[in-house]
Amino acid sequence: MYALIPAAGSGSRLGAGVPKQYLPVAGEPMLAHPLRALLGCEDLRRIVVVTQAGDESAREVLGSEARAVLAPCGGPSRAASVRAGLGWLLEHGASPGDWVLVHDAARCCITTQAVRRLIDACVHDEVGGLLALPLADTLKRQREGTGPARVQATVPRSGLWQAQTPQMFRIGMLAAALDASADREITDEASAIEGQGLRPLLVPGEASNFKVTLTGDLELADAVLRARRAACGGD
Ligand code: C5P
Numbered sequence: 001m002y003a004l005i006p007a008a009g010s011g012s013r014l015g016a017g018v019p020k021q022y023l024p025v026a027g028e029p030m031l032a033h034p035l036r037a038l039l040g041c042e043d044l045r046r047i048v049v050v051t052q053a054g055d056e057s058a059r060e061v062l063g064s065e066a067r068a069v070l071a072p073c074g075g076p077s078r079a080a081s082v083r084a085g086l087g088w089l090l091e092h093g094a095s096p097g098d099w100v101l102v103h104d105a106a107r108c109c110i111t112t113q114a115v116r117r118l119i120d121a122c123v124h125d126e127v128g129g130l131l132a133l134p135l136a137d138t139l140k141r142q143r144e145g146t147g148p149a150r151v152q153a154t155v156p157r158s159g160l161w162q163a164q165t166p167q168m169f170r171i172g173m174l175a176a177a178l179d180a181s182a183d184r185e186i187t188d189e190a191s192a193i194e195g196q197g198l199r200p201l202l203v204p205g206e207a208s209n210f211k212v213t214l215t216g217d218l219e220l221a222d223a224v225l226r227a228r229r230a231a232c233g234g235d
Contacts, residue, residue: 001119002089002098003038003047003166006081007031007058007105008074021105022057023218026225030212031061033108033225035068040112043119044101050074050085078104079178079186086175096172099128102189103166109208109224110166118168121203128169129201130190131209132161163188164205173198 007021021031031049038047046067051058052074062068069092073084082102089100101118103110114131122129135157143152167189169177177192186192190200208224210217 001043001045001101002094002171003041003044003101003103004082004085004089005031005034005038005047005049005103005105006074006078006085007049008052008055008081009078009106019055019057020212022061025108025212025218025222026229029057029061030108030221031058031105034103034105034110035061035065037110037112037115038101038103039065039067041115041119043116046089048085048089049105050081050088077185079181079192082189083175083178086171086178089171090175094171096170096175098171099123099168100171100174101166101168102174104211106212107165107209108212108221109206109210111206111209114206114209115166118166118203122168122201125201127193127198127200128167128173129203130167130188131164131205132202133164133205133207135160135162161202163190164209164211167200169193169200 010019022029025033035047038044046069048069048071049058049062050071050073053072055072058070062070071085071088073088074081075084086100118131139155139157141152141155143150169189174189174193177196178186181192181195193200212218212221
């Protein structure tokens with residue numbers, strides 16, 4: 001079983017001039033936190049971090065940890081980076097039938113416990129699955145047109161979940177699904193799998209496993225990780 005962290009994005013929405021995955025969070029580059037959570041899971045033989053070619057920053061984060069390796073084969077989109085990472089795994093000893101857990105570097109508050117929960121739920125399943133959370137908020141659809149945003153309609157939230165990562169699928173099945181959806185915009189692995197007519201498992205995730213996208217998210221992630229460390233007697 002393997003993990004793959006696509007970390008080849010520019011993080012342009014945060015506007016920091018540094019790729020998001022290297023911004024400091026709780027005193028360390030963001031990438032260090034999900035890497036540690038995944039390393040805590042002994043089932044994972046290797047954690048492959050996909051970066052852009054020539055990006056040396058990840059090497060420092062990985063340090064001398066033998067199970068964490070760099071694959072400098074990132075592509076122009078997240079899906080392209082994931083697909084290239086799967087190819088890299090297959091060229092470096094993995095089999096198409098092996099499981100891979102794909103996790104965004106930007107979900108830096110993931111816990112080892114949640115990763116184990118996903119594995120336990122999916123390991124005997126034919127398809128695989130993802131961490132996700134049932135939607136708690138009331139949903140509004142925005143009216144089209146110019147001027148201030150106004151409500152067009154309230155969207156029923158029953159049965160709706162927010163997708164998180166990790167997402168766990170077999171390497172060969174996921175590679176084929178991504179190849180088949182190359183002409184669509186794919187923002188997570190599960191949607192490519194769904195495109196094959198398959199039904200991934202929804203495994204309850206955690207609210208703290210949010211994706212850092214805007215500056216406020218960075219502050220929140222910092223607070224979550226520092227509080228956790230303090231609770232473990234680390235601060
Ligand atoms: O930009 P966004 O937050 O959607 O990125 C999600 C994850 O995908 C991040 O960990 C980012 O580094 C990664 N990514 C990538 N290759 C790209 C774009 C994003 O690996 N070309």
